Amino acid sequence: YRNYTLDLQANIQLFNRRYSIETNLQLHVKEINKHRPMFRNSTPMELVQLPYQFQAYDLDQNKETNGRITYRLLNCQTLCPFLLDPNNGTLMLRGKESFRSNLMATLQILVFDWGQPISLESRIDVRLDLSSKISKRDLGRTRAYSRRWRKKTTSSFLMTSTSTMSSIVPEQNVYTTPSSSSSDTVFLNIGFRENSSSYSVSEDAQINTVIGRLKIESDSFPLNINDEDDNLFFYTINDTNVPFIIDQNTKTLKLIDRLDREKQNRYVFEIELKFKSIYSMKLSERYHCEKKSRSLINFEYTKKFYQKILIIIHITDINDNIPTCSLFHSRIYLNENRIEKNLLQIQAFDPDLGENGTIHYSLLNYNQYFSIDVLTGQLDCIKSVDYEEYSAIDLHILASDQGLQPQLQSICTTVHVLINDTNDNTPQFSVDKYVFDLFSDMPRYSIFGQIYAIDADKTDQLIYSLSPNPYVTINKQTGHLRLKHQLHRLVNQVFNVTVQVTDGLHKNQTTINIYVKSFPDAQEPILLHEPAYGLTINESLAAGSILTNVYRRLQLLASTIDFIEIIHDGIKSSFAIDQQGRMTSTLFALSSFSIKKGFKKFNPYSDF
Structure with a gap:
């Protein structure tokens, strides 16, 4: 025999808290007869x-x-x-x-x-x-x-x-x-009283638990035997895979391995008695002394007792399994601002029996929006969810069995609820009313401002438009305002334009007030020293090639420029310009074009 002691420690992380459990395990190793003399x-x-x-x-x-x-x-x-x-x-x-x-x-x-x-x-x-x-x-x-x-x-x-x-x-x-020319037959009345026996063992039974005692009974047996001390038989089990063994000294059936009712709820095997040779010799000597004969002796068992017994061991259940769901994660879609029934059917499983395996469902979070049937696990939406408040919800489902000691509970699945956005919000302007001060000498096609609106519906595309007027246009996607004609006739006047924004379903509008000032009241503009210049381009030039830098050619600082773009009426332009003044080719075809520039306004006298 050898004895071992193992120190075990388990660390568990649960809900941001750490738990530690320590115990020791003692192993008693018994040698088996594995070598033949x-x-x-x-x-x-x-x-x-x-x-x-x-x-x-x-x-x-x-x-x-x-x-x-x-x-x-x-x-x-x-x-x-x-x-x-x-x-x-x-x-x-x-x-x-x-x-x-x-x-x-x-x-x-x-x-x-x-x-x-x-x-x-x-x-x-x-x-x-x-x-x-x-x-x-x-x-x-x-x-x-x-x-x-x-x-x-x-x-x-x-x-x-x-x-x-x-x-x-x-x-x-x-x-x-x-x-010897003759032989005698001796009948033995010894063995088990019954040919079968059944036991019940809890699945949490400890190793070396005694299941039962194998009682041998006899009637008019030739030898005086003590059933407590004498071992007349070898006890053998016909199935070596069962977690049980027979203690030959105490004549008891013992447990040698852990039981799990969920894997096997019953064990059926047979125990057979085999007479030890030493007692057969004692019986032979006793018979020879009584009969005064040296003839051969054959031992046979009578039918009064059984030499084989059928053992049936039933494993009783304990609450040792946590409820689990078939899917650890699920994904569903829910339209915002809608109440829906039977979103999902939660199915959990607990292999324990009776109350230990009866499952009740509950929600860990978002109980104000969702409910779950305690017995069936049907998930319902009881309050509408706004996409602008929650675009996605992780709903944790609890499954609990009804065992008394202990009652086991687990987050058996997480339902990922994705909220579908619907067009339920009206676009809102960034300000209630827009006011712009323009100078009468502002060139035609100049961009002087931008209208900006927001929509809480993330997927909506906003479209801008202006009330009919001869002076101002608006980019319907970006909201940039541009002059169509010069304003020298409207000096010291105010004109109003109504701007409207829509997301395709909802509309909103506001007013734009434009004040036209005379040129003397304006800052002195920066004049270009070169009103125009030409470029010669090879027609085989690759698309995206830089043709020129306007800022460098006109000796302008990029920090003084508000906005620059190519103005080209009619067909699509073959060129593009970025805000750093770099003009590139987009196509190989050439067409006429002109460049419109906007400058930062500054007072040259205020810098001194």
Whole structure:
């Protein structure tokens, strides 16, 4: 036996809290009988002189049972001239009267261990020829050796020999032993009272738990036996895969492994009794003494008792399983501002029985918007959800069993609710009313402002428009305001324009107030030193190539420019310009174009 102690620690992270559990585990390791006793390689197969000591070994460590070795002479029983010491394996002649100078025989030597519950054995055949090799000196030494061991080995021989020995196998009819011409049958009334038995064991039973005691009953048994102390039988289980074992000393059925009712709720196997050879020898000796006969004895069991018993073990349930869902994550879509029923059917499973396996459902969060049926797991939306408030919701579903001690609960699944946006919001302008101050000399097509509106509906595309007027246009996608005509006729006047924005369903509008100022009131503009310049372009130039930098050519600082674009009426322009003044080609075709520039307004006198 060996004992081990293991220290175990489990760390659990649950809801941002850490829990630690420590315990120790004690392991008791018991050696099993796994090595067969073997004769040494130097053992001869032919002997010409006695005594001779056979030597065998067993690699099992427990020398009291699994590693304990006993020798036996198998095929020599009645009037056998040989004697084999069961403890040290010495083969010798019984005495002078048993010696014959022409003795030739073949002996079968058996060596076995005392392993529990299964004994392992080995055997060899040895040819014995004493006809020409043995001498008087050898015979004298044999008789002396025999006298020294006779008293010690006679009782041991009776304890270890079997009742099924046959006569020595003769070789060329040189030597024969008398054999019994008759045999007697002895009926034994011993065994199990019933042929089946059932037990109930909880699945949390500890290892080495005693399931039941195997009670042996007898009626007029020839030997006086004590059922508490005497072990007449080997108990064997016909199924080695069951987590049970029989303690041969206490005659009890024990648990040797953990049980799990969810994997197997019942075990059915058979236990068989096998009579030990030592008790068969005792019965034979007792019978020979009473009957004064050396005839062979056959033991048979009566039908009053059973030598096999069917064991049925039912595993009772405990609450040891947490409810689990078929899917750990689910995804559903929900339209905003709508109440819907039966969004999803939650299905959880608990393999425990009865109340331990009865599942109730509940919500961990967002109970104000959703509800779940306690028994069926049907998920409903009970309050409309606004996309602008929640675009997605992670809904945690709790599954709890109804076991009393303990009651187990788990977040068995997470439902990802994706809210579909609908057009339910009206676009809103950034300000209630727009006011712009323009100068009467502002060039035509100048961009002087931008209208900006927002819509809480993320997917909506806003479209801008102006009330009909001869002076201002608006980019319907970006909201930029541009002059169509010069304003010199509207000096010191105010004109109003109505701007409207729509998302395709909802509309909103506001007013634009434009104040036209005279040029003397304006800042002095920056004049271009070069009103125009030309470029020669190779028609094979790749699209995206930089043609020129307008700022560098006109000697302007990019920081003084508000906005620059290419103004081209009619067909699509073959060129583009970025806000750094770089003009690039987009197509290979050429067309006329002009550049419109806007400048930051500054007072040159205020910088000093």
